[in-house]
Amino acid sequence: MTRQQRNRLKSGLLGSLVLASLAAAWPHIGPLGELEQSTLDFRYARFNRDKRMSDRVQVIDIDEESLKLLEPTYGRWPWPRRVYKELIEFLSVGEPAGVFFDVQFGEQQLGSDDDALLAETAAATGIASFALGLFDEARPGAAPAEKMPEDFGERFALDGAGLAGYPLGAQFRNFSLPNRILYSKITKIHSVDAYRDHDGISRRMPLLFSYQGNWIPSLTVAAARAALGAELPPRYDHGQLVFAGEGGKEYRAPIRGDGNLELHFYSRGKWTAPIPIAAAIDSAMKMQRGEVEDPASLALNPLEFKGKVILIGASAAGLEDLKSTPIDSAYPGVLLHATAISNILDQDFLRRPSSLQRWVIALLAILLGYVSTLTIERMSLRVGVPAIAGSAYVAIGFLLFQRYGIAIDLAMPPLLGFAALSHGFAYMSFMEGAERRRMQSTLSKYLSPAVSAQLIAAGSDPRAEIGRTEELSVMFTDIRGFTSLSEKLDARTVVERLNEYLARMTDIVFEHTGTLDKFIGDALMAFWGAPVKDPDHAVRAIRCGLQMRRALAVLNESWLRTGALTQPLGIGMGVHTGEVIVGNIGSERRLDYTVIGDNVNLASRIEGLTKQYHIDFLVGDRTQELASQLFVFRQVDWVKVKGKSQAVAIHEPLCEVSSADTDRMLNLKRSFESALGLYRKGAFLEALAEFETLHRETGDGPSAVYVERCKGLQENPPENWDGIFVAKSK
Template identity: 30%
Template sequence: MIRLALNLALIGLFLSFSANVIESPWMNSLENKIYDFRLNQTKPNTVDPRVVIIDIDEKSLKTLGRWPWNRKVMANLVDILFDHYYVQVLGFDILFAEKDNSSGLDTLAKMGEGIFKDNPTYLQTLEQLKTELNYDQQFADSLRERDIVLGYFFRNQVNENARELNTGLLPAPLETVKPFVSPIQQLLNPTGYGANLPMFQQAAVGGGFIDIPTIDADGVARTAPLVQHYEGGIYGSFALEMTRAVLGFPPIEPVYADYANENGSPVLEAIKLDEFVIPTTDQGIAYIPYRGNYPSYTYISVNDVMNKTVDPDILDGAIVLMGTTATGLLDMRATPVQNVYPGVEIHANIISGILDDTIKLKPYDVIGLSFVTHLIVGVLMMIALARLKLVYSLLLTLSLVSAMLWGNYYTWQVLNYVTPVVSPVLMILSLFILHIAYGYFIEDSNKRKLNKLFGQYVPPELVDEMNNTNKPISLKGETREMTVLFSDIRGFTSLSEQLDPEQLTTLMNEYLTAMTKIIHQNRGTVDKYIGDAIMAFWGAPLIDEAHARHAMQAAMDMQNLLPELNESFKRQGFPAINIGVGLNTGKMNVGNMGSEFRMAYTVLGDAVNLSSRLESITKQYGVTLIVSESTKDQAPDWIYQEIDLVKVVGKKIPISIYRPISKKFEINARQQKEMYLFKLAVKLYRAQQWHEAKKIIEQLKQLGSGLLLYQMYLERIAANQKNPPSADWDGVFEAKSK
């Protein structure tokens, strides 16, 4: 009976998955991986000559200067593309939301209204220069009477002030052959937008949204909406509008299935554009038909277009998209074919897919078909496995799995359908395994659960320890006293400008790996990487009574490892790095937090924010590590020096901040002398005995360490001598920046 009950429960579970009654993030993730595998195995790997991408690349930025370029350059670029190269359609995967004041026209006009208002020669010259210096008007004029589509974006975050955040002018809503049925219920409904300046959108023939709000939970762009509904209008994506421009802007027509959904409403299954029928989900979302790895299209540098050195045959009659692959302009996406992929090429793939009819369809009724398949196969397996010997059970299982995989490949490659494969295959395998080792799975279920829940957050040693503990462990939110660490690389922006992308990636990987090992070795949990910054915490998911000590040891180990890391960087031709670290201990919320699309095991609270603030002010004091008083009190194995009484940003109550000097019993005489003198100087400083405090700090400077800290106090003393504070001044310094 137990085996039968387990079988029925297992089949019922997978039936729930197939009917979307139960959502399984890990199964969805695996389904996505299988989707990626099929896509990569069957992609054509060809270059589409019809679509050309004009690239704002590093070469162009080096020649034409930092982005954004002035609109006179953009107007000239548009004229060259249409008048010299005769492109068919041009689309900007770029937003022109702000006025261009680079010509100085506004300044000259203000001068004409001010000091030169009575100078007729100046006013006459200004009037003559207005046309020449109005770069925005020149760009707008270059857009007129040409097939040019501008990009804009929709916001999908719920925000009460979303309308107030809107900028620019949206294009007119799409014309439809027949209206969409219940678009508010069917389509995505953004809450706001960011669009181009009205003069540009009015001059262009159209516009399409460039945002992709359907990024999967793993951050990969597999689908994109073709239409969205906003305040009663239907708006097309950038790729759809580019295709419409190629076809002469025909109206779109929603295509509905001959069956209804569970609410009785028609099911959207495609959008018809002229003779092209574009498969979509019931929300107007299409699968992106990637042709291959980057680049699957011809890329031409803007610099080469401006210099007219491009082969005219490449651009003559082409569908042209203007976007960027420059690292600093941040338009790179994760895709099934590559982790770093230009966003502009995603739009190009959709255009090609529409024109080639290669966009795949995930039928709405695939849920019903999947449910029936699960039911038939599940019951067959349950009955057969109870009667068959192990060898025949294995053959049956392998045969059913092979049939599922072949059928899935057939629907993908021949019928152009996207159908689920993970759930039925896993059900077959699960039933087989259950019948030969169900006891084993029951006994070890807790271990597997812990590995799944916490394996991505903590070192393997802690996962093993959690497996061996009898205390309940979960991801549910709770309040604990913990210690949080923030660190980042000093001057990372200038450092990154010295390295090419590959070198920067190598440096960051080596740095983050080394620091993460230290955190793990000291029982820490890495919360996240934020660019060059690391956030980690101690005290969860396992309770750690010595969390402050472990965090303090990790912070010191990170500092001590830097010379060795910098030696490695030097051998590779990389610049040396310095880091700042902040530590704070206090009550905070910890647990799995996020949305239905992405979750993260993280910490929140005022104590977390304070740790970040402490890290950010290390550079002001010229020290590499600052800890709060609460951390100092709970990590008494070190000797600390109080360096200031400060109000950090966001805090009304001042706090004492400290820097660790050394481990106890390891402090030398020179350090003791420096600590004594500095403590005395701070005491005199807070007592407003400026002359005496200054004298001691100047003596400290002669010791040759902490020069920035001491210089800072000398500057404060000088400022207070010039403008003395009130008699009840408490010596608190108020930080002005985060």
């Protein structure tokens, strides 16, 4: 195997590992899971099966037309409860398996005995189940704020003996029962709560709820049990809720990890046509008034409901029970329950591959992408093979869904396969070619063509990184007395103040287009002019330093005012401009983009000199030369820094020439440099007088240094005086 082939294999294996890991995490990454779900929504909208909803489920719909037709008789919504009393009496004639309300009757109807009549009818017929609401979600295990009535568990709760391990979803802190009169006499209760996904679309249905240890059936479970004639409570068995129907036949509903049933929607027109409640009430009133002898002669024959479950809910927009679903953006909530019930009765569930199967399918798509790009030479086949395979896979996905109700992933495998394909193409067309060209260009500069060709063929790269020499401006900053200050403060305060300081200084470096090289304890190193060349690098470095000075003053004022520090921080800044080596420097395991060279060391020495002259900012001679037209400088000294045999001139940037302080700073510059000229001529007594005057009038730090220096030189005059100061420390 050639080195090129080995590199291809390594690239493919590494990419496969990354993408296979992404495939494993895909369902748990919100946007990716939602993308996958959107492909299922599309299948429901365009490729849904032809199966009809179970005819054992019938919805009586409180629709817009019924609201209009019944308003003259019963007034505006909400209607008197006698409407539902008459409806239950009418429906009971047909001996349905049950009547289940998706409407809550929490408030008592005042001024009439309708609630009592409805309660008595419900108790007498034994077919009606009423809705309760659960709300105020809480963390699992949190104690509910409202306590259920003491008799609730005995009268309405399911026996939970077989429900151990059931994955409950949301927990609740509050509830809404049917009003006091209804609650006292009714015999059946269910919850009507339904959930939406994060995108606001309803795709699942909770089946059981637990409140204060009471297992409460959803409308779906209550109706399914009634339709199946289940006398025993449901039980939980390895991810399935099991119903025992007539004759001991088991009906199993697959439960997701959040305790919900994933709905298997029916196409529009395939669900049992809802009956407008106005039509049901009209037939009920005709029967009540004795207008017909045979119920079969009614427009709505109650005998047709025998053995069915009847759901009473609303599709009228004003009643606010319309949900967004993959089928319809205004889907009546009661149809969600009807869908879930039909799924259970017909054992008609959406089927998905297992997590392992999904991952294997994705892995095969990834491998196909890499094999196509890294092993097939002909471009037409590189593109054609995965394109044909991907199209066939999607077509099979649509077919499996439409014919068998199997939902394979239609986003993850194609996208990961495309990612593998793209990575393979990128590697083949860019990475290898670019690497060969880069190695050829670099190695040819210091190796013979024959040796270069040999190294390239073997894939050997003797470089970590080859830098370049550039004239840059390098800055060092350091906090004055930080070590002693840190000894007086606790570690947390030290870290907090240091982080605030470094964060602000870093922002300023970036604002002035500098490159942050590194932090060295409380020190900072930055440079200008690379990686992007900038002829104004010296100017930008000086402006950065002046802004750092102002920013530190603001930080100190804030820290002292709030008590975060008891004394202000000081700073020293040094900038020097010169040729340095810049590039990625280090080992193959760790590279840093940095600068090295004698001029970098000199920048550090210049920063250190700020302490000796009691000022916060010094720059080298070349820096001053490049920025002299824009700033007011004063030359502070000629210095032989440690490790250098030649003296260097150091300057203090006083202000920008456009500053309001320019006149004052020019006066300071003239006075100081006049005294400095005397000092360099060896006229120490005259220089001493001028430095003392300047220090007394302005408190100037360098002047104070020269006062002491002149006194010493006056007492011990030097031989061969050249005006150069020799720094003994860094």
